[in-house]
Amino acid sequence: MAGAQPGVHALQLKPVRVSESLKRGSRFMKWDEDSSTVTPVTLRVDPQGYFLGVTGLFCCVLWRRGFITALFPQEAKLRELLDVGNLVGRIENRMLTVVTGPDMVNIQYLNFMAFQEDVAKEWAHELFSLASNLLAQNMGRESCLEKAATHNLIVCSCSSLQNDSIPLEDLTPDVYKSFINNLCPRSEINQIFADLGVKSRNYLTVDQMTEFINNKQRDPRLNEILYPPLKPEQTQLLMEKYEPNPAMIQKGQISVEGFARYLISEENSVIPPEKLDLSEDMTFPLSQYFINSSHNTYLTAGQLAGSSSVEMYRQTLLSGCRCVELDCWKGRTAEEEPVITHGFTMTSEISFKEVIEAIAECAFKTSPFPIILSFENHVDSPKQQAKMAEYCRSIFGDALLTETLEKYPLESGVPLPSPQELIGKILIKNKKSHPKPSDGSTKKKLSEQASNTPAEVEAEDDEDEEDDDDDCKKSMDEDTAGCEAFATEEMSTLVNYIQPTKFHSFEISKSDYQMSSFVETKALEHLTKTPVEFVEYNKFQLSRIYPKGTRVDSSNYMPQVFWNAGCQLVALNFQTIDLSMQLNLGMYEYNGKSGYRLKPEFMRRPDKHFDPFTESTVDGIVANTLSVKIISGQFLTDKKVGVYVEIDMFGLPVDTRRKAFKTKTSQSNAINPVWDEEPIVFKKVVLPTLASLRIAVYEEGGKFIGHRIIPVSAIRPGYRYIGLRNEKNQALTLPAIFVYIEVKDYVPDTFAALSNPIRYVNLMEQRSKQLAALTLEEGEEEKDTKEVQTPADPQTNFTVLEACVSASEMEAQTVEELKQQKGFVREQRRHYKEMKDLVKKHHKKTTEMIKEHTAKYNEIQHDYLRKRAVLLKSAKRDGKRSPEHGPSFFEQELANLDQDSGQKLSELKEQQQQQLLNLRQEQYYSEKYLKKEHIKQVRLETGRY
Known part of the structure; x- marks a missing residue:
């Protein structure tokens, strides 16, 4: 079975739990650096953990985002205002900052000060736990409706808005559900319920519900021993959970209302929760994982002009990224502090030290697995390189991996350590100097590089670890940052398992600890000419792919192309949330959002060979057949416009189908449009473990409403609600699509009779009847009709079996x-x-x-x-x-x-x-x-x- 697993995964994810102190609320002082104001407020979290409420002189509701820190006011007057009264503890230990915003670039800081240190510490820990809860980030339909109701209740409770709202006591949960049902009636649910055999009755029995769940909702790819079908007694428990009428529960029945409640429940979500959990084996070598990677992490906009930001490192790491880039240049101030910027452009500079501090602060908040710092080092000053090395050692401390592990020496043929063995470690990728005869010292080489003018090096590679010092003429696709500086001994000692080297050929690339970087165009060239060799290289060594230099608008290439070749570090511009970045976010949303995804087995085993351009079934992998029917939509937009749905498939070239399906446009109805169209069928998905389904909703004019990207290997069949995300991949509360999905192991037409023999025989009989109408001679109609209706001679109806018998009578010969x-x-x-x-x-x-x-x-x-x-x-x-x-x-x-x-x-x-x-x-x-x-x-x- 394609979905068979070696064992049942024990779910480690915990549902949202709000502590009593957060429900009750705590007093804080809200301060603002710009206006130098201090306001007493109360922070409170609703019992479900959906919102953080700030009440005081005003009332507001803050959408959660995943970062809690502690900023300190810079203005002395503001510090004096905050540090007045009977306060317990140091002022810096009582600070709490909530970072919120629609994306990684446009963020807002909300600064608070607690009256006690332990209060600030508790709130920081609890708020971050709520914001980073994976189940909360992937809520089912039931929780989304509950969240909308909670939002309305909070708005009604605000004194400043009470004149514009209904009385709070009138908005009970039952009233709200009735309002939603009247606003968005669901006739399609009633039709599905009737089609299950209800007829004149208004309920389903336990047996009917069991049959529905096992035949429609269960994934047929699952191993039936590890994941057995549901039993009637288990179905009874489900019906008791969702049926609102106690009398029907006693009779073992479920009404259409209880059926509808089951469909929106968390256990009927389109993605099984174990896929969100850390469920993949993390003990293989580092090269056998896809690793979430960022390019030019410091930039907030384009590549030529705009601001660089320290905050981008925090936001990128908190999103699950495990490889960030640092473009290091020599500081020109009197302090001689190294800086990070995009060389020979008009982008701003930021402090190297502040970036290292930000990385240390957020490195392991969302994932414990190792981080790779990709240094592009242009610092041609030995003194400043020594500072860089010292900052890394002192700020990272024991987290910095400066020595190789005893089991994994830097020797040819020795694999890289696993993510599990590198938990909590930071690895440096930087040019490494090796002892060799030289007619000049390190200082001489650095001074020679410093004397080069920008015009001499402006056509250089963004990742010049590919280049020797005398090879600085690169193509237009490769960035213009200039050749990297010679690595001093201080920086070289920080480099071990990630040693960048110039790529010559796949034949001479043997040491696992050596890696190469490829601009997207060069990587595409290797993939086109030598796809199998590229996959083989990526089984043992790391490769980093980065955008070409002409992408000055910070657009992204399609990462799927290089995942297909097993490339691990497929680096993207995180500040641009285009379709490519949306696919990247969808890819790394699973496996505990750890930033690591285990590659398929045939991409890891040395005895297997794989061509990404294959059109046939991959050895050891069962292809899938996927069918998706768009049934209806709910609360897609509050505008009175028509809407339509598009479906795409991304994966191997043979699996990829852009704009494979598009529904008709609904007639000025975006609240509850219903589509009655044939499903889109992907008959053969060759590699489901690397394929993703994208469902996107648009207004009739083409304006984007929302989308969702789901791995084919994880998608659940049956009637499911798919909650939509915005273009920044943040969950939308109410907009959703109701679909019917069929997914199963692919069976070639040749073996269709074995897959479903009854259906096959029926089909053969039907074809015989259809052919009879065309082949009857005059006067034979009655006779032949009787023969068709009551076939007495098996030879006339089962010619396929006769051919099989004849073939079996042939004498077989062995190869020998x-x-x-x-x-x-x-x-x-x-x-x-x-x-x-x-x-x-x-x-x-x-x-x-x-x-x-x-x-x-x-x-x-x-x-x-x-x-x-x-x-x-x-x-x-x-x-x-x-x-x-x-x-x-x-x-x-x-x-x-x-x-x-x-x-x-x-x-x-x-x-x-x-x-x-x-x-x-x-x-x-x-x-x-x-x-x-x-x-x-x-x-x-x-x-x-």
Whole structure:
């Protein structure tokens, strides 16, 4: 079974529990740095843990976000105002800051001060636990409706809003449910209930409900021993839980209302809770996991201009990221403090030390597993590199991994340690100097690098660990940050298991602790030319993929492409929540949001080989068949507009289907639209463990409403509610889609009779009847009709079985017997030589075509780099920046240049892909023809024809 597991996972996730002290509330002082004001308030959390309420001179409701910290007022007057009265403990230990906002960039700080240290500590711990609860982040439909009701109750309780609301005592839970049911009637639920065999009755029996759950709601991919079907006594307990009428419970019956309550319950969620939990084995080498990774983590906007932010490191780590990037440059101030910025651009600088402090603060708040710090080190000062090393040692302390583990020495053939063995550790990825003969010291090399002008190095790779010091001419796709500085001894001693090296070829890459970084275009080239070798490389060594330098708007490439090849560190711009980043968030939402996802087994085992472009079933993996029917929507938007639903599938190239399905647009109804259309069927999902289903809802004009991304391997079949997320992947409370899903192990048409023999025989009989109407001779109608209705002769109706019997009567021969026949051996040798010559011929054609396109590609690159260098040099020289030649002028010029070059490259790429496709098709059909001829010849030679 595709869904079979070695054992039943014991769920470790705990439901939300709000402590009594948070329910009662505590007194705080709310302070604001900008206005220098201090206001007494009371903080309180509702019993379900949905909201944090702040009451005092005002009333507000704060949506939860996942970070609680403690900021300290910088203004002396404000500190004096706060530190007045009978207070217990140091003022800095009584601070509490709630960070809230719609995304990682646009955040707001709400600062409070408790009157006692233990109160601040308790609130910080409890609030963070509530905000980071995975079950709360993936609420079922029932909890979403309850959350909406809680919100309305809180709003009604605000004195400032009471004139605009109904009396609080009138808004009981029953009144609210009645209001929701009247506002959004569910006729489709009544129809489903009737279709289950209710007929004139208004209830389902225990047996009917058991049959419904086992046949419709249970995942057929599950192992029936580990996950047995539901028994009637278990169904009875469910009915008692959701049926509101005690009399019907006594009779073993459930009404349509109880049935509807079951459908919205937490145990009927579309994702099983064990998938959200830490359920994957974390004891394999580090290279056998996908690792959530960020590119240029410090940026809040584009790559050329805008602000850098220390807060981005906190937000990125709290979202589950386990690999962040630090672009380090020499500080120019008198203090000689290293900074982080995007070199040779107009982005702002931030303190290296503050970034290290932020990382230390948030490193293991949401995940205990190791963090990789990807240093792009341009600090050409030995003194400042020594400072960097000292900050890492002193601030990270024991969390910094400075020595290798005894079981895992840095030797060829020794695997990397596992995430489990590196729990709570921080690993540094930085250039590492190795003792070798040299005619100059480290200081001399650094001084030589410092003397280089920006114009000399502006066309360099973002990740110059790929490059030697004399190899600094890179393509337009690779960033312009400049060659990295020579690593001093202090920095080199911090580097162990993540040693960046220049990539030469897959054949000579052998040491597991050495890794390479690839710009997306170079990685795509390797994937296109040598896909199997790329997968093999990623079984043992780490690879980091990063966006090309022309993505100045911080857009992202599609990460699925490189997950298909087993690339671990697929780094994205976290500040841009586009479709690519949404897929990344969906990928790492599971396995306890640990930032690590175990790769499929065939991507890890050395005795297995995998081609990401395969169209056939993968060895050891059972393909899936998935069917999705969009039934209805609820509270999609409060606008009076039509809405429609689109479905996409992402995975291997053979599995990916963009805009595979689109419903009709509802007629000006977004509250409870109902679609009565045929389901979309994905007949064969070759690799369900790497495939994701995306369901998105839009207004009739194309405006995005919400979406949800769900792994195919985790999706539950049956009637399910799918709660939607916004474009930032934050859960929307009320909008949801009601669907019917069928998922099962894929069975080829050839074996359909074995999968469902009764259905197969019925189909054969139906086809016989249909053919009879076309083949009857005149005067034979009555006779043949009787024969069809009462088949007496099995030979006329079961020709397939007859053919099988005839085939079984043929004398079988073993492979060893065939090898003894000279004709067979001779034909085998001839066929092998023909196939070898064919492959060689097509390889030669492919090589020549690639050489031709590479020459054209380099010509476009060199022209682009020359023009870009002139523009950047002009921007740097123009210090005063007159209004007509300000930053926006140069950004526009660069954008125009990027667009022109991008269009040329896109055309060249499309041409190359088409030619490659033609060559592959030609080779495929040639090989197919040779194989058929070979089989015919073998039969002739062996007398088996």
